[in-house]
Amino acid sequence: MGLLRPRLEERTVELVAAIRARGECDYVEDFALELPTVIFLELMGLPIDELPTFLEWEKQALAPTDEGVFDPERQIGGIFSVVGYFQAEIARRRESGERGDGLLGAMLGWELDGVPAPDDALVNCCLLLFLAGLDTVAMSLSFAMHHLATHDADRRHVAGLAAAGESIDDAVEELLRFYAVPEIGRKVTQDIELGGQQLRAGDLVVFPLVSANRDEALVAGADALDLATGQPAPHLAFGAGPHRCLGSHLARIEMSVALSGWHRAIPEYALRHNTTPKAYWGNVHGIFSLPLEKFGS
Ligand code: HEM
Numbered sequence: 001m002g003l004l005r006p007r008l009e010e011r012t013v014e015l016v017a018a019i020r021a022r023g024e025c026d027y028v029e030d031f032a033l034e035l036p037t038v039i040f041l042e043l044m045g046l047p048i049d050e051l052p053t054f055l056e057w058e059k060q061a062l063a064p065t066d067e068g069v070f071d072p073e074r075q076i077g078g079i080f081s082v083v084g085y086f087q088a089e090i091a092r093r094r095e096s097g098e099r100g101d102g103l104l105g106a107m108l109g110w111e112l113d114g115v116p117a118p119d120d121a122l123v124n125c126c127l128l129l130f131l132a133g134l135d136t137v138a139m140s141l142s143f144a145m146h147h148l149a150t151h152d153a154d155r156r157h158v159a160g161l162a163a164a165g166e167s168i169d170d171a172v173e174e175l176l177r178f179y180a181v182p183e184i185g186r187k188v189t190q191d192i193e194l195g196g197q198q199l200r201a202g203d204l205v206v207f208p209l210v211s212a213n214r215d216e217a218l219v220a221g222a223d224a225l226d227l228a229t230g231q232p233a234p235h236l237a238f239g240a241g242p243h244r245c246l247g248s249h250l251a252r253i254e255m256s257v258a259l260s261g262w263h264r265a266i267p268e269y270a271l272r273h274n275t276t277p278k279a280y281w282g283n284v285h286g287i288f289s290l291p292l293e294k295f296g297s
Contacts, residue, residue: 001250004039008176008254012261013037020265020295027290028142033058035258036137039250044126045102046089054130057081063134066288068280069076079127086126090119103129133247136181137254138288140237143179144172144259146290147225149271154227159267162260171227172255177235178225180209181285184239209236210285 014036019025037054041047060078064070089104099105106123110117148155153258154171161168188203199205215225222233238245245251271277272291279287 001253004042004250005253005257007042008035008039008257009261011035012257013265014261016265017201023295024291024293026144027292028138028290030288031258031262032138032141032145032290033134035141036134039254040130040133043102043250044104045100045131046104053085057085058130058134062284063286064280064282068278068288070282082127083123083288086123087119090122094119098170129247132245133250135284135286136247137251139284140176140179140251140255141258142287142290143181143285144175144255145262145292146271146277146287147175147179148259149269149290151227154225155263155268157228158259159263160221162263163267167256168260168263169252169256170232172252172259173232173235174225174227176237176255177213177233178210178251180213180235180237182237182239183208183281183283183285184243185283202279209239212236266295266297267296268294270294 004244012035015031019030023190025031033055034051037051037058038048041050041054053250057078060074061082062075062078065074076202086104090108092106093100093108102271104122104126107122110122112121113119127235148158157172158168185204185206188201188205189198190201192199194249212218219233238248238251269292272293275291279285
């Protein structure tokens with residue numbers, strides 16, 4: 001994942017320079033959604049020209065409508081577009097006899113139990129990376145920036161570290177903990193009582209990870225975030241067990257590069273006057289838009 005760092009840094013500098021020149025932005029639209037998608041294309045070995053198409057599919061598959069409603073038909077349409085794209089791209093590479101670049105190129109050489117991995121499994125794998133690695137990063141960044149735009153001491157702390165070229169990894173970890181965006185779902189396999197709730201085999205349950213991360217019964221002071229003096233506490237933002245996040249290393253690098261690159265160039269900023277960003281709840285919690293202004297150095 002470290003190999004992607006130079007490209008991440010380059011793209012962060014480009015995006016932030018353009019935003020700084022404008023003097024204002026919608027952080028979600030102009031930065032947070034774009035950066036992970038650029039890196040996804042880079043990771044998979046796909047052309048950067050596909051960026052607008054992937055951003056559109058991401059909106060359809062992963063985001064609610066402007067009214068905050070998740071529209072299953074729109075989501076399935078987006079998912080089928082992604083599946084169709086990867087089916088065609090894998091077929092094209094197979095026919096050309098060239099595996100091509102990136103993770104997709106590597107996948108075409110994968111074997112399962114000594115036989116080539118079936119193309120359907122590879123398409124599923126690509127879809128999983130698309131569904132798991134884009135809005136998670138975009139929204140973790142957006143909640144982090146909302147916090148920093150509204151908490152001066154914490155913003156100054158991160159900007160100070162970035163200006164000194166020091167690591168902001170502890171701050172990233174604490175922000176990930178406090179604003180964990182995913183809600184994970186499970187099907188109950190046997191009757192069990194959990195936290196005073198009786199669950200029955202077959203029940204479908206969701207676990208908002210943020211509530212575990214802020215549980216004062218587990219970690220004293222967990223329901224507060226103080227970047228300037230706090231130490232990062234253990235957390236479940238990346239889940240746990242066999243399905244723990246496969247992309248956590250990349251996600252941490254993306255968060256760290258994005259936040260330090262921004263604060264080196266734009267250490268001072270504020271929420272646009274009289275705006276209250278609206279959040280939404282879903283498999284991944286999100287913010288519709290995050291207008292920032294009053295850039296200073
Ligand atoms: C801040 C960003 C991210 C957060 C908070 C996050 C969080 C999570 C969580 C909580 C899970 C467990 C889901 C479950 O148990 O049901 C998960 C799984 C997964 N994540 Fe991430 N993720 C992030 C970024 C990424 C990225 C960048 C990638 C890849 C490019 C990625 C790939 C995956 C994959 C493939 C799984 C499924 C693993 C499995 O089922 O075995 N994630 N993620």
